[in-house]
Structure formats: structure tokens, C-alpha cells
Amino acid sequence: MRTDNRLPRVLHILLHLDEIDEPVTSERMGEMFGMDASLVRRTMGGLRKHGLVTSTKGHGGGWHLQRPLSEISLMDVYIALGSPSVFAIGAPEPSSPCLLEHAASDATRAAMGAARQVFEKELGRVSVSDLARNARI
Amino acid sequence: MRTDNRLPRVLHILLHLDEIDEPVTSERMGEMFGMDASLVRRTMGGLRKHGLVTSTKGHGGGWHLQRPLSEISLMDVYIALGSPSVFAIGAPEPSSPCLLEHAASDATRAAMGAARQVFEKELGRVSVSDLARNARI
DNA sequence: CTATCATGTGACATTAAAAGTCACGTGAAT
DNA sequence: ATTCACGTGACTTTTAATGTCACATGATAG
Numbered sequence: 001m002r003t004d005n006r007l008p009r010v011l012h013i014l015l016h017l018d019e020i021d022e023p024v025t026s027e028r029m030g031e032m033f034g035m036d037a038s039l040v041r042r043t044m045g046g047l048r049k050h051g052l053v054t055s056t057k058g059h060g061g062g063w064h065l066q067r068p069l070s071e072i073s074l075m076d077v078y079i080a081l082g083s084p085s086v087f088a089i090g091a092p093e094p095s096s097p098c099l100l101e102h103a104a105s106d107a108t109r110a111a112m113g114a115a116r117q118v119f120e121k122e123l124g125r126v127s128v129s130d131l132a133r134n135a136r137i
Numbered sequence: 138m139r140t141d142n143r144l145p146r147v148l149h150i151l152l153h154l155d156e157i158d159e160p161v162t163s164e165r166m167g168e169m170f171g172m173d174a175s176l177v178r179r180t181m182g183g184l185r186k187h188g189l190v191t192s193t194k195g196h197g198g199g200w201h202l203q204r205p206l207s208e209i210s211l212m213d214v215y216i217a218l219g220s221p222s223v224f225a226i227g228a229p230e231p232s233s234p235c236l237l238e239h240a241a242s243d244a245t246r247a248a249m250g251a252a253r254q255v256f257e258k259e260l261g262r263v264s265v266s267d268l269a270r271n272a273r274i
Numbered sequence: 275c276t277a278t279c280a281t282g283t284g285a286c287a288t289t290a291a292a293a294g295t296c297a298c299g300t301g302a303a304t
Numbered sequence: 305a306t307t308c309a310c311g312t313g314a315c316t317t318t319t320a321a322t323g324t325c326a327c328a329t330g331a332t333a334g
Contacts, residue, residue: 134240
């Protein structure tokens with residue numbers, strides 16, 4: 001399985017976006033972060049739909065923040081990315097009515113559920129501006 | 138990325154293995170669990186290396202448990218599978234010395250680390266025989 | 275008005291790792 | 305000696321993220 005690295009990448013983008021006053025084009029972001037401009041648009045598009053950023057077309061257009069970073073939690077970003085699945089391991093729906101298979105699936109899921117809760121709680125209590133503050137120390 | 142379903146699958150196998158007195162061949166396991174016999178051998182081989190099961194060759198050979206299920210925690214099984222990576226999301230090593238990129242990576246990793254700890258703790262406090270007990274209720 | 279800039283998006287190519295398959299070597303029991 | 309069963313290298317298949325390309329859409333400048 002290939003890991004989904006969008007969360008840290010988007011956080012990085014947002015942190016820089018906050019330091020630039022004028023709108024930033026996808027093209028420029030692509031150069032800054034080593035991404036294809038089209039991929040930038042696609043990724044940022046998710047954030048736009050969730051009200052984190054806005055985009056303007058035409059001359060002088062580009063991306064800018066819609067809310068201050070202090071009002072965006074890492075969890076908001078994670079959700080805006082579509083709440084990608086956290087786990088590389090899984091427990092598929094049991095393929096048989098076998099109770100032992102169910103027990104094995106359930107136990108695996110229980111551990112994953114507990115881990116997921118912690119993951120989301122951690123993301124929820126940190127704002128993107130907290131990261132900027134940490135970086136400055 | 139495709140999810141790694143080996144943990145629940147192997148737990149299921151171990152639970153059945155405990156209910157069969159004679160050694161079970163890979164061939165038979167393959168039929169029981171819808172796997173290629175070769176894949177069974179490969180998967181169980183990991184468990185053998187960690188002392189959870191043993192295998193015998195030749196007539197009447199096959200797989201059997203080396204320890205009672207009450208002495209095997211889900212964490213033992215997870216480790217025997219090679220401690221596969223838990224997460225489908227990730228934070229790669231920062232590609233630049235940019236402090237903001239580091240902060241973004243670190244925050245993501247911190248949440249993942251907390252989640253991983255909980256995942257492993259949950260696995261550690263459940264034995265495979267606990268699953269059998271749950272299934273019987 | 276039209277040329278240019280920039281986003282929006284469908285379609286396709288690439289990549290990475292699990293899962294699955296095949297073939298054959300090794301060793302044990304009859 | 306034959307059959308059974310594991311052990312394992314090498315390969316193919318599968319799946320979803322990632323990345324790329326081309327072009328439509330809409331906004332601004334002059």
C-alpha cells in the first residue's frame with residue numbers, strides 16, 4: 001500500500017500560504033512543493049469545498065486562505081481531504097457466518113477504532129497556527 | 138494502497154487450528170480459508186519463526202500450535218506478521234530544511250504515534266483465546 | 275472585444291505493496 | 305522408492321494513491 005502523504009503536504013502549503021499576502025497560483029505552488037500544478041488544483045479543490053481556502057480565476061488570481069490558521073484545526077484539514085482511511089491494515093467484512101471469523105475481525109476493528117479515535121482527537125486539538133508557532137521556537 | 142488483512146485472517150486460522158487435534162496441511166487450510174496453499178505456507182512461516190506454531194513435513198504432517206492460545210496475544214501475532222505498517226497515511230522525511238515542512242511532518246507523526254501506541258496496547262491486552270471465548274457467548 | 279491568465283475536471287499513465295500463483299527443491303513417513 | 309507436505313524464489317495480478325495531459329470555463333487587462 002502506498003501511503004497518503006497529503007495531510008503533512010497540505011499543512012505545509014497552508015503554512016506558506018499564510019505568509020504570502022497576494023493570491024498564489026497553482027503553478028507557483030507546484031514549483032514550491034514539487035507538485036504538478038494540476039495536482040495542486042485538485043488537492044486544494046477539496047479544501048475549497050470545505051471553506052478553508054478560496055480561489056480566484058484570471059489575472060492576479062490564485063489561492064488564498066478563507067479563515068485564519070488559528071481557526072483551522074488539523075482535523076479540519078484531514079476532513080477536507082476526504083477523511084482518507086487511516087489504516088494500512090484492515091479487517092474486511094467476514095465472508096462467512098463463522099463466529100470465529102467474526103471474533104477475529106471484531107477484535108482487529110476494535111483496536112483500529114481505538115487508535116482512530118486517538119488519532120482524530122490529536123488532530124482536533126492542534127490548529128495549523130500552532131504548527132507555525134512551534135516552527136518559530 | 139491495498140489494505141493488509143493478514144491479522145484478522147491469521148487470527149481466524151489460529152482459532153480453527155486450536156479446534157483440530159491433528160496437524161492441518163496447508164492444502165486443507167487453503168480450502169478452508171480461500172487461500173492458495175503456497176500463500177498459507179508463506180504466511181504461517183512467519184508465525185513459525187516467532188514460535189507460535191510448528192510445522193512437520195511428510196505423511197501426517199502439517200501445522201499445529203506450539204503454545205496454547207491463552208499465551209498468544211494479538212500483539213504477538215501482529216509482531217509475527219512482521220509488524221506491518223499500521224497507517225495508510227504518512228509523513229515522509231521532509232525533503233527540505235524548511236521549518237514549516239518539519240512542523241507539518243512532526244505534527245502528523247505525533248498523531249500517528251499516539252494512535253499507534255493505543256493500537257498496540259489494545260492488541261497486547263487481548264489473547265487469541267479471549268476471542269474464542271467471545272465467539273462462544 | 276479579444277488575448278491572456280488561472281482555475282476546474284475528465285481521462286489516462288505511473289507507482290507501490292499486498293495478494294495470489296507457479297514451479298521446484300527439501301525432508302519425512304510409509 | 306514413492307508419496308506427502310513444507311520452504312521458497314520468481315513472477316503476475318490487483319488496487320488505490322499519485323501524477324500527468326489536454327482542454328473547457330471563467331475572469332481580468334488593455
